[in-house]
Amino acid sequence: MQMQPIAARFAGGPARSADVAQPNRDDFRLIGVTKHFDRDQEIFSEGDRADLVYKVVSGAVRSCRVLADGRRQICDFYLPGDVFGVEFEPTRRATAEALVDTVLIVARRSVVVEEFGQGEALWRHALRDLQRSQDHVLTLGRRSATERLASFLLDLTERLGGASEFDLPMSRQDIADYLGLTIETVSRTLTQLQVQGFIQLHGCRHIRLARRAALADLCE
Amino acid sequence: MQMQPIAARFAGGPARSADVAQPNRDDFRLIGVTKHFDRDQEIFSEGDRADLVYKVVSGAVRSCRVLADGRRQICDFYLPGDVFGVEFEPTRRATAEALVDTVLIVARRSVVVEEFGQGEALWRHALRDLQRSQDHVLTLGRRSATERLASFLLDLTERLGGASEFDLPMSRQDIADYLGLTIETVSRTLTQLQVQGFIQLHGCRHIRLARRAALADLCE
DNA sequence: CGGCCTTTTGAGTGTGTTCAAATAGGGTGG
């Protein structure tokens, strides 16, 4: 993990260089330092003190919880532009790890709160997590494997900027643990979506959503 | 739905009459009117304007979302003492309905916010929903039917005051739609838990948790 | 080119589902 000596100031205002974080249309500002995390490196762990908040500059992050016997559930993925790590209890409820080589802006929560009164901007980011968790509950409770994959891919492309061709930042195992499936089921379902012409895979990470509307129909 | 003419003031302070809401150990106060809802009556609906917040006095409430083809997912149950309906978007993301005959205190969100500055007390209640959604994700993604039922029953008894014998306020179908199972699986699993001596059922609503520690072990 | 890890594919199994029917329970009216 490398730390840049200069403080980075991150505002919702002016556009920044191209392949980095796309602007989030909110007024959240984060004053902190940029840090680099290697693939699979832990950012914070369940039980840690939760005094820092993060914003993804590039790369991707998974947030997950593990049951006693090792079963892992990925709660969410964080992509460039996303803020994460805003908690309201003193300790972390999940572990965060870099999916790939990742650059984050890290700030003390207290500093952000001071700068913005009641920290309402932060609450709003936690809210986003809430809404996504609620959507996730619908997916996990009621959808078939095909529906899960289809809505996952559509969600991903939107959050990555909307291009119908992109690289998956996560492994099949990560997708499985996010969608509540096994790695084999994820693989088989993707193959099946490809055979049916909904998607095209080039290598296992690069994907093209060939028929997005049809894919959306699959989600119910 | 009957409306009491007198405004009810609801504080975390002095204890109230016995079989009604147990105190929540927070400083949230809700100034509003009490309303009565019949079994299965809608309290608010997905898409409605979200300008009211609620506190359960007696009875119970389910919050749910429905997929296009009718599959229903119950997001959460609200029990006496619980505050619900705090949203951060202008419209409701879920539908709320009374599980049984239910008394609620209803307040304008704006009034509550005015009274408490940034409405931080309200944020805290939304936070509770977030944490419960996240826990629910773990359950739905990674747990077996038996584990789901066991943790559901333990959660319920805690929230109802801790007694090991109590009445389920919801139907088997509600439980199924909450846990992401079918009604048949819920029924079979409860029967199995009874045969194994973990619980005792007297009528389908009254339940006794015979061996709570053992039940907790089932949850992983 | 070789080794290692990830992904894909195959075959068989199992948990939970589906469809169907029986039973129990609760409410109502006689």
Next chain:
DNA sequence: CCACCCTATTTGAACACACTCAAAAGGCCG
């Protein structure tokens, strides 16, 4: 208070989707 009805719940049997275990194929990096 009892009989009846209606709905909710339980039980049964067969099925299906996703899982498990196993092996082959593909990628990536040295």
